[in-house]
Amino acid sequence: MAVAPAWKRRLFLIVFAIALTVRIAYIVDLRNSPYYEHPILDAYWYDSRAQEVLAGDSLASQGAFRVPLYIYFLTGCYSLFGHEYGGVLSIQAILGSLACGIVLLLGLRIFGLAGGLIAGLGLALYRMAIFSDGELLPTTLFIVLVLLGAYYVVELLRTDRYSKALVGGLWLGLAFLTRPDVLPFVVAVVVLIFITFSLKKAFGATVLVIIPIVVAMLLLGFRNRTISGEFYVFSPQGAVNLYAGNSLASDGKTPQAPATRTPYTITADPGQDAMLLASKVAASEDMGRELSDRELGRYYLERTLREIQSKPVRWIGLLLRKVYYFLNSYERSDIKPLWRFGRRHSKVFAMPLLSYAILMPLGLLGAGLVVARRIKLAYIALAGLLAFGFNSVVFFVSWRNRLPAVAFLWILAGYAVTHVVSQVHAGRWSRVLSCGVIIFLLALVSKSHFFGVTDEPFATQYMVNEAAVYAMSGKYDEAIAIYEEAIGADPANPSPYYLLGKVYAKLGKIDECRKMMAAATRLNRAYLPYAHLTIGVALTKNGDLGGAAEEFTQALAADPNLGLAAYNLGLCLLNAGRFEEARTALMRAETLCADDAQTMSAIAIAWIKLGEAERAEGIVRKILRSHPKDVDVLYALGLALEAQGKNDEALGYFKMALRYRPDREAIRTKVRQLESLNSLR
Numbered sequence: 001m002a003v004a005p006a007w008k009r010r011l012f013l014i015v016f017a018i019a020l021t022v023r024i025a026y027i028v029d030l031r032n033s034p035y036y037e038h039p040i041l042d043a044y045w046y047d048s049r050a051q052e053v054l055a056g057d058s059l060a061s062q063g064a065f066r067v068p069l070y071i072y073f074l075t076g077c078y079s080l081f082g083h084e085y086g087g088v089l090s091i092q093a094i095l096g097s098l099a100c101g102i103v104l105l106l107g108l109r110i111f112g113l114a115g116g117l118i119a120g121l122g123l124a125l126y127r128m129a130i131f132s133d134g135e136l137l138p139t140t141l142f143i144v145l146v147l148l149g150a151y152y153v154v155e156l157l158r159t160d161r162y163s164k165a166l167v168g169g170l171w172l173g174l175a176f177l178t179r180p181d182v183l184p185f186v187v188a189v190v191v192l193i194f195i196t197f198s199l200k201k202a203f204g205a206t207v208l209v210i211i212p213i214v215v216a217m218l219l220l221g222f223r224n225r226t227i228s229g230e231f232y233v234f235s236p237q238g239a240v241n242l243y244a245g246n247s248l249a250s251d252g253k254t255p256q257a258p259a260t261r262t263p264y265t266i267t268a269d270p271g272q273d274a275m276l277l278a279s280k281v282a283a284s285e286d287m288g289r290e291l292s293d294r295e296l297g298r299y300y301l302e303r304t305l306r307e308i309q310s311k312p313v314r315w316i317g318l319l320l321r322k323v324y325y326f327l328n329s330y331e332r333s334d335i336k337p338l339w340r341f342g343r344r345h346s347k348v349f350a351m352p353l354l355s356y357a358i359l360m361p362l363g364l365l366g367a368g369l370v371v372a373r374r375i376k377l378a379y380i381a382l383a384g385l386l387a388f389g390f391n392s393v394v395f396f397v398s399w400r401n402r403l404p405a406v407a408f409l410w411i412l413a414g415y416a417v418t419h420v421v422s423q424v425h426a427g428r429w430s431r432v433l434s435c436g437v438i439i440f441l442l443a444l445v446s447k448s449h450f451f452g453v454t455d456e457p458f459a460t461q462y463m464v465n466e467a468a469v470y471a472m473s474g475k476y477d478e479a480i481a482i483y484e485e486a487i488g489a490d491p492a493n494p495s496p497y498y499l500l501g502k503v504y505a506k507l508g509k510i511d512e513c514r515k516m517m518a519a520a521t522r523l524n525r526a527y528l529p530y531a532h533l534t535i536g537v538a539l540t541k542n543g544d545l546g547g548a549a550e551e552f553t554q555a556l557a558a559d560p561n562l563g564l565a566a567y568n569l570g571l572c573l574l575n576a577g578r579f580e581e582a583r584t585a586l587m588r589a590e591t592l593c594a595d596d597a598q599t600m601s602a603i604a605i606a607w608i609k610l611g612e613a614e615r616a617e618g619i620v621r622k623i624l625r626s627h628p629k630d631v632d633v634l635y636a637l638g639l640a641l642e643a644q645g646k647n648d649e650a651l652g653y654f655k656m657a658l659r660y661r662p663d664r665e666a667i668r669t670k671v672r673q674l675e676s677l678n679s680l681r
Helices: 006-030 042-054 068-081 085-111 113-124 127-133 139-160 160-176 180-196 199-228 236-246 274-288 293-310 312-327 338-345 356-373 376-394 401-425 429-447 459-472 474-487 496-505 510-523 526-539 545-558 563-575 580-592 597-609 615-626 629-642 648-658 664-680
Strands: none
Touching: 006 085, 006 127, 042 068, 068 139, 068 545, 085 113, 085 139, 085 376, 085 401, 085 429, 085 496, 127 139, 127 180, 127 401, 127 597, 139 160, 139 180, 139 401, 160 199, 180 199, 199 293, 236 274, 236 293, 236 312, 236 376, 236 629, 274 293, 274 510, 293 312, 312 376, 312 459, 356 376, 356 401, 376 401, 401 429, 459 474, 459 496, 474 615, 496 510, 496 526, 510 526, 510 629, 526 545, 526 563, 545 563, 563 580, 563 597, 580 597, 597 615, 597 629, 615 629, 629 648, 629 664, 648 664
16 A cells, blocks of 8 residues: 555554454453354364365365365464464454554545544444454455455556556455455446546556456466366355355345255264255255265256246345345344354443444445445445445345445445535535435334344254354353253254253263153154264263164164264274174274275274274275375374384374374374384384
């Protein structure tokens, strides 16, 4: 950015400091919440991919479902601060505060001192922007990059300097690598350039804006081809989200995962990305095979179009409903139960901060004034509002999808406030009254409760997510209470019964576990094999190997393809000294779990205990070809080689595993033991 006059720099620092103070207070407040230490769903996915990059997977090869820039952002933060979330959230607080400063500068440039100050302070004290900066999600990074791109586009329009176009395009290219839904904004920017300049100048400026974005797309495409062998630049997540927002099951406001024949939540880690998991399961059930990431994107695009074509009138109604949801002030949850977040997890979030109910009427009034007065430099704010509003309506309306539009709405709201004040000072009361009527009518829309806008059809699932976080934190009493609350809210939903049963199983409370599992299976028979599996694992921990073996046998009777049941049965029989039966069960588990690296590694270790280290080595080497950096696979191979007396080779694999996971004490112990043996030679 160009060097600003001293007074602008001082204003920037004031807005930045206010924004940063509130955000740091929120993060400090959040440290007392179990969410702080245990990211779930999307946040868990990004966190896992960043750790894989740190472990040596430089292309984030498991992350092709989404674009990778935020993964690398997390990787950089972890490199600086270690795997500690406070460092990441502090950097995001700085970025979020920087966004407030950029909004101030845009407002100053377009509308003057008062408008810019209102816009910058508005975003600084906006509740959902503060919340966003405390989430392990790409929203904050994306908004900063978009605003930087918008700032340089404004400078291009104001100064007619092509260098500004190139820099603006660079920021927007980085935004594409963070969230591809920046593209409608890019289209709006190009339209704005052609409105402002002559055809020749507009063409030159557009080329310079587009070049960095095309380069970003090509880089992404080549990275995806290196990973999968297929060149594609649009992540499958976009097509899955399109389906979630436009399918026949869509309500327009929920990131609803595609339905699967067997509830994917049964086997899912509470932290796993539900949308990713469910979309892959549903597609493979329909197509009869697992789809590649590129195929997954194409599948959901085609499926969305089919469902729209089947009931076009319904779909048009759904779009209109999403427009209403976008205008309404109710903040729709997507992962966490926002309606209870302030009460349970953050006093700062519960404070009377600025909300969409204030912003939307003022912002839309400002937009109308900009159009009426043809303030061309302000069209950049209109472009941001329309582009990101379009994204919400095309996909689904949640706080995350709506937030990028909020930054531009604050710029327009700043202008609306200054306009009304100026009309009051000038005594133009008819204009003041007209503005007041518009604000009042828009406020009515904002606070109205039509089309089930405040209904939370997935409230039970959000409470289940919250309970899972408490369980991961070891706060089992709180987890149990929330699961019971979820059951009370939706007694016909089997998921909270099943997950509460798993908590009881972990605590060794077998009778309570059986009761919950019985309730879950009565509601949905698909839970039956997993209920037996859970009870069997709990009995194994309690030392009841006979009872556990019976539960695992019943699990296999209910689902003969449940590989985890076969593996646990084999391990249980092995520990009971029933070796021949254990061999039979483990051979069955090998067949059923052939594509599961973690379980196959555990099966290999069981074969080592049975004295068949060579067989174990063969199993693990086969898995290693497709999972060369999997720590469990490397560790199991080291154990198999050590059992055969191949200590030097085993040491090499243990060291490789330790390099990827230096926190694993079992691996470190093996390295020390073998190095000690080598020193005695």
